[in-house]
Amino acid sequence: EDKVVQSPLSLVVHEGDTVTLNCSYEVTNFRSLLWYKQEKKAPTFLFMLTSSGIEKKSGRLSSILDKKELFSILNITATQTGDSAVYLCAVITAGKSTFGDGTTLTVKP
Amino acid sequence: KAGVTQTPRYLIKTRGQQVTLSCSPISGHRSVSWYQQTPGQGLQFLFEYFSETQRNKGNFPGRFSGRQFSNSRSEMNVSTLELGDSALYLCASSFGPLGAEAFFGQGTRLTVV
Numbered sequence: 001e002d003k004v005v006q007s008p009l010s011l012v013v014h015e016g017d018t019v020t021l022n023c024s025y026e027v028t029n030f031r032s033l034l035w036y037k038q039e040k041k042a043p044t045f046l047f048m049l050t051s052s053g054i055e056k057k058s059g060r061l062s063s064i065l066d067k068k069e070l071f072s073i074l075n076i077t078a079t080q081t082g083d084s085a086v087y088l089c090a091v092i093t094a095g096k097s098t099f100g101d102g103t104t105l106t107v108k109p
Numbered sequence: 110k111a112g113v114t115q116t117p118r119y120l121i122k123t124r125g126q127q128v129t130l131s132c133s134p135i136s137g138h139r140s141v142s143w144y145q146q147t148p149g150q151g152l153q154f155l156f157e158y159f160s161e162t163q164r165n166k167g168n169f170p171g172r173f174s175g176r177q178f179s180n181s182r183s184e185m186n187v188s189t190l191e192l193g194d195s196a197l198y199l200c201a202s203s204f205g206p207l208g209a210e211a212f213f214g215q216g217t218r219l220t221v222v
Contacts, residue, residue, distance in 0.1 A: 032208040041197065042113075042213040043152075088152060092208035096165050097142065099152040 002027040004091050006100035014108050017079050021103045023089030024071040033072050035063055036088040038102070043088055046074070079107045111135065113202050113214035121220045127188040130217045134181050134202030141183040142207055143175060146197040146216070155198075157207045158183050165207055190221045 003026045013019055023033065032050045036043035047056040052067035060079075065072045076083055086102040114133040122128050134141050142157040142165075154167040158177035175185040181202070187194055197218050201211040 034208070034211075036213075041216045042199065043201075045210050045212065048208070048210055090152075096167050097144075097154040097157075097207055099144075099154070101151045 002091065002093060002096070002098045004089060004098045004100040006087075006089050006103050008103060009101065010104040010106070012106045012108065013079055015080055017107075018075065018077045019079060019105060021074040021076075021087050021089075021105070022071060023073070023100055025089075025091045025098075026070065027091050027093050027098065029094035030067070031092045031094065033065055034090045034092065035072070035074050036090065038086045038088055039084075046087075076105075079105075081107050081109055083107050113200060113212050115198075115200055115214035115217050117217060118215065119218045119220075121222060122190050123222055124190055124192060126190050127186060128190060128219060130185045130187075130198055130200075130219070132183045132185070132200035132202070132214060134183070134200075135212055138202035138204050138212075139181055140203045140206050140209070140211075141177055141181065142201050142203075142211065143183070143185050144199045144201070145169075146199060147195075152199070155185065159206055187219075192221050195219060195221045 007022045035046040047063045049065035055064045060077045063074045088102045089100045140159045143155040146152045157165040161177045172188045177183045197216045199216045201213045203209040203211040
């Protein structure tokens with residue numbers, strides 16, 4: 001059975017801190033790994049990763065995939081209160097999509 | 110461009126009834142996937158439709174079914190509702206197949222009483 005594990009489950013930081021969120025997986029027929037941010041209801045897309053070692057970057061957020069060690073990290077630098085959300089990692093395989101339980105990030109002013 | 114639209118936003122049903130949820134994808138998107146989100150189980154994949162064909166399916170019982178129309182709009186049906194079906198049902202659309210950048214709708218909150 002495919003498994004996606006995110007850590008930590010929750011994190012509280014102060015504005016300006018840098019955070020690293022982890023996503024490890026054990027799946028069959030890996031296709032891609034996606035990161036989403038969920039604030040209220042609809043998750044919003046952050047990154048799609050398919051190749052190992054290539055960093056995707058968008059502003060203060062960046063992500064990288066390690067297909068040998070089967071994990072991905074999402075980095076957020078200079079955090080802001082608006083970064084407070086649940087961050088979800090999803091792994092897409094040949095037949096389906098498996099989500100982790102998410103990391104709840106709280107950024108305090 | 111308009112986002113993914115899900116209707117209705119909220120729904121209350123009684124055990125044993127059936128329900129149909131609707132999802133209108135972003136114009137031009139051909140893939141629609143459905144998810145169930147609950148506090149206990151997180152976000153779980155139900156199925157994906159691409160060009161009117163179900164291409165991928167998660168581990169849900171046959172009471173959960175769906176279809177996609179020629180205009181890419183999709184419906185999800187749940188028959189013989191159980192209390193445990195209470196959840197937020199999300200759909201996501203993408204231009205490419207499952208795994209491509211996907212855009213989620215606001216979801217339908219289903220409560221089974």
